[in-house]
Amino acid sequence: MRHRARRKVNQFILHCILLLGGALMVAPFVWMVLSSFKPSLEVISINFSFFPRRWTLANYIRVFREVSLGRAYINSLLVASCVTLSVLFSATAAGYLFSKLRFRGRDQLFILTLASVMIPPHIVLVPLYTLMNRLQWINTYQGLMFPFLMSAFGIFLMRQFIRGIPNDLVEAARIDGASDFRIYWSVILPLVRSALAVLGILTFLWNYDEFLWPLVVVHDNRMMTIPLILGHFTQAEAKFPGESMAACTLVVVPVLVVYAFFQTQFVKGISMTGLKG
Amino acid sequence: MVAKRRVFNTYIILVASIVFIYYVLVCVWPFAFNLYLSFRKTDLLTEDKFIGLGNFRFLWKDPIFWRSLRNNIFYLAMMVPLGIVTSLFAAALIYRTSGIMRKVYTALYFAPVVTSMAAASLIWQLLYYPKIGLFARILSSLFRLDPNSLTFLQNPTTALLCIIIMDVWKDSGLRTVIFLAGMDEIPDSIFESARIEGASEWRQFFSLTVPLLRPQLIFVGAIYSINAIRLFVPVYMMTGNPPGGPANSTKVLAIQMYQEAFYGLRFGYGATISMVIFALLVGLVILELRSFEQRWEY
Incomplete structure (x- = not known):
């Protein structure tokens, strides 16, 4: 007792x-x-x-009137969604390539993608900036997306998942006369949906939060993403704390609401990839 | 391996060449060009000349560079242990709960992880407001300190520490969840036999749980030491204009690199500093791979 x-x-x-x-x-x-x-x-x-x-409500009214927060939302959502889609498709395609197909130079190519982890865009800012300049991609959506369209982490993750798919399944499809494109689309993609959900959530969050690259590649107020808009408030902090917190609320609360709905997937997904990363 | 050796496979050629071209454009060429720039003095417009090791010699004598490097190392040395200890503690407590409450706690601790770093920095910058901010009030009434001495981010001795504390708060939920997942994988039978032999809870935690969490600990340590070397956003957001102040007390390598290149238009010198960041990253990754390879026996 x-x-x-x-x-x-x-x-x-x-x-x-x-x-x-x-x-x-x-x-x-x-x-x-x-x-x-x-x-x-x-x-x-x-x-x-x-x-x-x-x-x-004065702070909110002023935030919407003075800062183009609405436009920044659209920019951020557009960039993060396109990048996420691109990462999902390319990571699965390359994951299939590196796990189930055999060709000369495969291992070298795989090592190249893995090595890119050590050279993130943030440490080759100057060369990437000159490249964007030459392509005239400064202040454009392509420019904002370019360094993140493929993810070595994503390729590695999907390779591990696709490895777990039995070879017989791929072989059976091949005997039925399916091309590799067909196998990728109708066999591989449906089987890795759960892993894609995780990778998608992570990629979206990371890109929604990306700060340094937009800071370099965007100068035009109309092309700014959410984090850059918040960056405006850092200097005005002493004068406009109310507006600054209103802007933060508008940025943070939607994410928290989405998170509250998908809490379990979020946590499970992140801890799962965390251990394999 | 499934594929039969075919001479021509459109899928392989297409996907492999897209991957190859993309990584050459976004990784191989930028790295080579960065190396090339680090031997030059250039503003990318009017001036562009080869100066050999001039940038590296300047780097060696640049007190701001050494200060930045020291700040990065201090950040790493404080942030990684603090982050691990707090999250390990939280995970050990949450591990003892179950059902709905466990979900509630995980949700609460995880909330800061999903918010953007820029927003989190702004909120904390205001919390750290000198003298009359919320933290200044709480600390001065709890410990009877003079509120005029509590200037947090405006005090060179405490500024970096304030950013570290914010960062520990921001991602503690993520580390907790990783540790929690590791703890759930440990079979109950191990604890059962320890209990039968009369080991106390503390003893079990330190002699069983912590050693068995080794892979998670190494992973978390690796991720956050890499983050500490790449640190940029919170310093940029929280330390005003120009970032890195007061008196360079929060200046870190990424901030200095950004300022040299895009404010000072010394692109060659900026590239040199990013070569240092790269070298540190490679060192950390090698260290991480080494510790993963060492097998743990029990």
Whole structure:
């Protein structure tokens, strides 16, 4: 009996610590949302209050009027979606190539793609920038997407998954007269759907969050992505904290809502690839 | 392997050449050009001349470069252990829960992971507001500190540490989930026999759980040390204009590279600094592969 009572107390303490920790994890978001409804002068003031004394929508109105946040949303969603689609198709195509087909130079090509992990776009910014300049892709969607259209991580991941597909299945399709394109489309793609979901979520998130490359390749306000727009607020922080938090809320809350719906897939997917990466 | 040896296969030729051309364009050529630039003094418009090892000699004597490198190493040395210890602790606690509450905790701890780094930096920049910000208030009332001394990001001695703490918060959920997945894979029978032999909970944690999590620990360590070397966004977002201040106390290699190239138009020198980042990345990857190869026996 005493043993069980002690266990109950332990469990209670455990949940208390975890709830406190969880509250600390999301507290900055709560503070962000509350601050976005305060008049800017109240966010940073000597008379501190956690909740707004006077609720106002002025920050949101000003964000939409002064910063082209709507346009930035479209840019970000468009770039991240196109990149994600491209990564999904190319990673599966190359994964099939590297796991089930045999040709001369295959291993060398695979090593080349893996080596690219050590040369991310962020360390060859200058050459990529000159390339974009020569192609006249500065301030364009192609320019924003170009360095991320294929992902070595994605190719590696899909290669591992496709390896697990029995050779007999591919062989049977071949005997039925299917070409490799056909096998890729009707045999491989349907079988790797769960892995594609994971890779898609990750690629989308990473590209939605990409900062340094857009900073280099985009100067025009109309082509800016969400993170760059937020970058505008970093210097104006002292003067416009309310607007800054309103912009953050508009950026963060949609992602959190999507995350809340797909929570299990998110977590499972990320931890699964995390271990294989 | 399935494919019969055929002389001509459109799929192989098409996909292989697309992959090859893309990686030459986005990786091989940029790297070669970057190396070429690092031996030149150029603004890519009017001036362009070969200066041999001039950039590297300048780098060797550049105090800002050494400061940046030191900051990167400090970041790595603080961020990786702090991140691992906090997440290991959280994972060990969540491991003891089950059912719906476990999902709730995972959701709460994971929320910052899915938010964009740019937004997270802005929020924390405001939380760190000197003297009258939220953190300044909480710390001064908890520990009876003088709020005027709490300047966080504007104080050269604490600025980098403030960014590290933000970064630990931002991704702790991801590390926790990775550790949790590792803990779930450990068979219960191992803990069972330890319990029968009378090992305490602490003893079990340190002598069983932690050693068995070795692959996850190495993976997390590798990912976050690479992130520490590539660090850019939080420094750019949180340290004002020009980023890296106050007094270069948060300047890191990627920031310096960006500034030299795209503010100062010293593209040659910028390329030289990115060669250093590259060398550090290669070193870390080799180290990581080595530790993965060492087999753990138990």
